[in-house]
Amino acid sequence: MRIDLNTIRSTGYAGQSPSLLSDWRVGAILQAVALRDARSGELWLKIGDARYAARIASGNAAGPADGEQLTVRVLRSSPVLALETLSTQQASGGDDVAADALRRFLPRQSSAxxxxxxxxxxxxxxxxxxxxxxxxxxxxxxxxxxxxxxxxxxxxxxxxxxxxxxxxxxxxxxxxxxxxxxxxxxxxxxxxxxxxxxxxxxxxxxxxxxxxxxxxxxxxxxxxxxxxxxxxxxxxxxxxxxxxxxxxxxxxxxxxxxxxxxxxxxxxxTQDPALQSMLVEIPVRHGDRANILRLRIEHDRSRQRDGGAGESWAIEAAMDLGHAGALHARVTLHGQRIGVQLRADSAGVVDTLISRAPELESMLREAGLEVDRVVCLHGLPAGDHGARPTRLLDLRA
Structure with missing residues (x-):
């Protein structure tokens, strides 16, 4: 869905203060609230302390409902100000603490x-x-x-x-x-x-x-x-x-x-106690430089709940290696059965991983695990098909 904010003009946008411009930089996350005129149904978006007259340009003709809260990310600033909708939520007075924390801190977050x-x-x-x-x-x-x-x-x-x-x-x-x-x-x-x-x-x-x-x-x-x-x-x-x-x-x-x-x-x-997921980012020193190791740890008890054969774990890791590109790893554990998938941007890094894969497999077997596979691939994962879909909002500057 595309929404045009008719009251924003390129001259006014360029003349904003540096602190306000940083809020609209590419990658910034903003909070918006949809407002509807009670008689005409005319749409406005409230962003910060300002209200902007809005027009649905494409996509869902109905647009957001009155009071609907949008979490959006700035995708580009020209030729239009494009925002990607990350989540929507109807106005409610009973929001939980976690949702409130996300609304407060997502717009202010940035990479370390x-x-x-x-x-x-x-x-x-x-x-x-x-x-x-x-x-x-x-x-x-x-x-x-x-x-x-x-x-x-x-x-x-x-x-x-x-x-x-x-x-x-x-x-x-x-x-x-x-x-x-x-x-x-x-x-x-x-x-x-x-x-x-x-x-x-x-x-x-x-x-x-x-x-x-x-x-x-x-x-x-x-x-x-x-x-x-x-x-x-x-x-x-x-x-x-x-x-x-x-x-x-x-x-x-x-x-x-x-x-x-x-x-x-x-x-x-998480809303489902059977599936616990945590994302952790660890700053790591390497000489006079530092990188960030991202870890996602998932613990799935749904098989136990459904009468299955036990719980499972999945651990993902991603890290930028500088000139060598990015490295991604995923390890899954079902009972005593383990699978490892390693991916890298660099063909040279992949070759090194392949040469060390038998050593890793031997270590896992010595630890008493049943190795399903150790796979080394060139190229990073294409994406998570289970991720929630997003909508695009283009705000005309």
């Missing part, structure tokens, strides 16, 4: 990749002398708390990285042992991000005043849909001269990373 590059830039002393010492100290603590890539090859190291990823901070605070809680929180990525945000704001940093455009296109932090890697991003502080502007940039990126992390936590809830 630019922030990670800037943390590495500061930690390696590249221009960090211009920043206040408390900022560099907080940035260094956060950088050093990120797990090293080599640690993820060890099961205990991977478990520790998941636990400290920020996904379980509130659970640790609510249920943790007071004697061990301080040590756990001190290394938690979300706790350190919150501390970094506080340090920046105490020194006058204003996220809305950031001037550098640091947003990178990234998949939404939702459990549905294909699991794609988060691409790396350059250190934007390298092109920002004044320390105050650098702190504004860091504050905006930190707020976006925290909003994304909170949206991931909210999205972990």
């Amino acid at each position: 990749a630019p922030l990670l590059s800037n943390l590495g830039w500061v930690a390696n002393g590249k221009g960090a002398e211009a920043l206040p010492p408390t900022v560099t100290q907080a940035a260094n603590r956060l950088w050093q708390a990120l797990p090293d890539a080599a640690a993820l090859s060890d099961p205990d190291g991977l478990k520790t990285a998941v636990v400290r990823s920020g996904a379980f901070l509130e659970s640790t605070l609510a249920n943790g042992d007071r004697r061990t809680m301080a040590a756990s929180v001190a290394q938690d990525v979300k706790a350190l991000l919150l501390n970094f945000s506080r340090v920046l704001r105490d020194l006058g940093a204003r996220p809305a005043a950031a001037t550098a455009e640091s947003t990178v296109h990234s998949p939404l932090p939702l459990a549905s849909g294909p699991l794609t890697s988060l691409p790396a991003a350059p250190a934007t502080l390298a092109v920002v001269d004044l320390p105050a502007q650098q702190m504004n940039e860091l504050a905006r990126q930190t707020d976006g990373a925290l909003a994304r992390m909170t949206a991931l936590q909210a999205g972990a809830s």
